[in-house]
Amino acid sequence: MKALILEVTSAVLGAAREFLVAQGFVELLPVILAPVTDPLRTTPDRAIVSAYGQDWYLTRSMIFHKQAAVRVCPKIFSFSPNVRLEPPERANTRRHLFEFVQLDLEVREAKREEIMALGERLFLYIVQEIRREFGQELAKLGRELPEYPRPFPRVTWQEAYHEFGEDFELALSHRHSTPVWVIDFPIDQREFYDREDLHRPGILVDMDLLYPEGYGEALSGGEREHLPERIRTRIIRQGLDPVAYTSLLKLAEEGLPPSAGFGIGIERLVRFLLGLQDVRETRLFPRVPGVAAAL
Numbered sequence: 689m690k691a692l693i694l695e696v697t698s699a700v701l702g703a704a705r706e707f708l709v710a711q712g713f714v715e716l717l718p719v720i721l722a723p724v725t726d727p728l729r730t731t732p733d734r735a736i737v738s739a740y741g742q743d744w745y746l747t748r749s750m751i752f753h754k755q756a757a758v759r760v761c762p763k764i765f766s767f768s769p770n771v772r773l774e775p776p777e778r779a780n781t782r783r784h785l786f787e788f789v790q791l792d793l794e795v796r797e798a799k800r801e802e803i804m805a806l807g808e809r810l811f812l813y814i815v816q817e818i819r820r821e822f823g824q825e826l827a828k829l830g831r832e833l834p835e836y837p838r839p840f841p842r843v844t845w846q847e848a849y850h851e852f853g854e855d856f857e858l859a860l861s862h863r864h865s866t867p868v869w870v871i872d873f874p875i876d877q878r879e880f881y882d883r884e885d886l887h888r889p890g891i892l893v894d895m896d897l898l899y900p901e902g903y904g905e906a907l908s909g910g911e912r913e914h915l916p917e918r919i920r921t922r923i924i925r926q927g928l929d930p931v932a933y934t935s936l937l938k939l940a941e942e943g944l945p946p947s948a949g950f951g952i953g954i955e956r957l958v959r960f961l962l963g964l965q966d967v968r969e970t971r972l973f974p975r976v977p978g979v980a981a982a983l
């Protein structure tokens with residue numbers, strides 16, 4: 689089984705790369721150490737390496753690097769290793785590792801609509817390739833990957849919240865037999881870099897994709913704040929210190945283009961494709977929050 693999991697992971701990476709390169713994307717090598725990284729207010733502990741007289745964060749996402757990179761190339765992606773010191777209570781959620789890999793992509797001048805369509809087509813291409821290459825193995829496991837119709841259904845955050853409360857992720861995911869989008873998160877539910885819709889103050893132009901069958905979140909993304917005064921306002925609104933984001937603000941003052949993108953976790957995708965119980969099964973050397981590792 690472990691060999692199959694590794695083969696499927698490898699095929700997922702290959703299919704994603706093939707799809708994106710054919711769409712004109714350029715692959716960026718990942719950034720692992722950075723003076724500034726994703727604030728992730730729900731996971732406050734940060735992993736830091738001190739070197740050369742400064743602190744370097746282990747990257748929690750490549751969000752700011754993606755925003756800077758689209759100044760150079762209009763469509764970029766990276767298989768980005770992320771370290772997030774998830775609390776030990778998340779060891780048994782079946783969805784959390786403290787080291788994982790995101791396929792993180794960004795497109796200059798893109799709107800949310802375009803990125804959602806790209807996400808659907810990327811996901812369906814990967815499913816099709818995995819079905820084609822591993823049909824027999826999937827059948828032996830009793831895992832069915834149907835041909836999900838596009839576009840995937842959408843619900844707003846408000847609708848999801850009214851029906852299931854704040855922790856709607858798993859309930860909504862269980863209820864659906866196709867992937868489902870959640871759009872329009874309220875401003876205080878997300879990080880400062882998701883763009884606020886100025887025609888609908890307090891609502892963000894962003895989205896999550898949830899897998900069907902209770903597997904939970906697949907990806908998060910959205911349009912980005914790119915103007916310096918908007919970024920500063922959002923940083924302050926979230927109770928963060930703008931001084932900690934000086935380099936990002938300086939970049940924005942020099943000129944960041946508008947952009948949109950998303951990040952999709954590879955381990956969660958492999959878990960879904962193979963119908964595995966726990967995301968830790970996808971890695972040969974899983975990093976489970978609070979659990980020691982031998983190698």
Ligand code: AMP
Nearest residue numbers: 783784785788906907908951952953956
């Ligand atoms: P986020 O920007 O926080 O939504 O992260 C992007 C994607 O990375 C998520 O949609 C998940 O697929 C994946 N991801 C986030 N945190 C974890 C984690 N602790 N373990 C495994 N995958 C994760």
Ligand code: MG
Nearest residue numbers: 896905907908
């Ligand atoms: Mg998310």
